Amino acid sequence: MKTTYTTRNGHRTDGTHTEPFVYQLDRVSKIYGSGNYRVAAIEDIDLAIRPGEFVTVVGASGSGKTTLLQLLGALDRPTSGSIACLGRGLANMSERELTLLRRRHIGFVFQQFNLIPTLTAHQNVEAKLAVTGRDMGGDRLRELLAAVGLEGRANHLPSQLSGGEQQRVAIARALSTNPSVLLADEPTGNLDTTTGHEILQLLRTLSSEYSQTVILITHDRELAAAAPRTIELRDGRIAWWREHHLAPPAPVA
Numbered sequence: 001m002k003t004t005y006t007t008r009n010g011h012r013t014d015g016t017h018t019e020p021f022v023y024q025l026d027r028v029s030k031i032y033g034s035g036n037y038r039v040a041a042i043e044d045i046d047l048a049i050r051p052g053e054f055v056t057v058v059g060a061s062g063s064g065k066t067t068l069l070q071l072l073g074a075l076d077r078p079t080s081g082s083i084a085c086l087g088r089g090l091a092n093m094s095e096r097e098l099t100l101l102r103r104r105h106i107g108f109v110f111q112q113f114n115l116i117p118t119l120t121a122h123q124n125v126e127a128k129l130a131v132t133g134r135d136m137g138g139d140r141l142r143e144l145l146a147a148v149g150l151e152g153r154a155n156h157l158p159s160q161l162s163g164g165e166q167q168r169v170a171i172a173r174a175l176s177t178n179p180s181v182l183l184a185d186e187p188t189g190n191l192d193t194t195t196g197h198e199i200l201q202l203l204r205t206l207s208s209e210y211s212q213t214v215i216l217i218t219h220d221r222e223l224a225a226a227a228p229r230t231i232e233l234r235d236g237r238i239a240w241w242r243e244h245h246l247a248p249p250a251p252v253a
């Protein structure tokens, strides 16, 4: 009898496609403190994210956005409920296994760009690959920098780049390991409105052109609305969600 197994991308070896969820959350809560100091940062969240989705999470300050992202990023464990990433339950995984999951499958982008100031744009991405023990040919690295709109900026130091350009380097760095999902916590928080929209458009284009799964957190409703699917958090709970279809974005120049 021939055995069938499922590859990382959800393709069975018999040619059928299973499309596992990138994330499945079942009644997930994260409680800080206890008694009078009890804070339910995330409470009873059910959520499923499909491969290639671009989802924005919106909510006021303190609504639980960062807590949710840290749970998705396997940087923290829930108080109760279960989280599966790529079909694997996180609860049973050791710290070492969670580290490997993060390294292989998850790319992070934050409000702070966290670039190494003495390294060029190109070298910042290269340094990340060195840490993860991977090598990407110089041509592919250049392609990646071009894909985020940094052609001609590869040899600039962070201090020679605008905020928007620095965030593009951080995005290229996060994507260099070809992660299954990109998690972005307020990536536009340090940028002016126009630049913030450009970064959002870039992520959206990367999502549609490369089927990159992206989960982006923002407190900016207008930004959030530009995504095909938006979830609003209020006091740690999902207050509402919306899904709609948009015209495909313009290709990256």
Ligand SMILES: Nc1ncnc2c1ncn2[C@@H]1O[C@H](COP(=O)(O)OP(=O)(O)O)[C@@H](O)[C@H]1O
Residues within 6 Å of the ligand: 032, 033, 039, 040, 041, 059, 060, 061, 062, 063, 064, 065, 066, 067, 068
């Ligand atoms: N380590 C922590 N200890 C205690 N309370 C926390 C901790 N982290 C977050 N919180 C609380 O959880 C709630 C959600 O915080 P957070 O996820 O950072 O919200 P957001 O990112 O939407 O601003 C807030 O009330 C916050 O004060």
Ligand SMILES: [Mg+2]
Residues within 6 Å of the ligand: 065, 066, 067
């Ligand atoms: Mg936050």
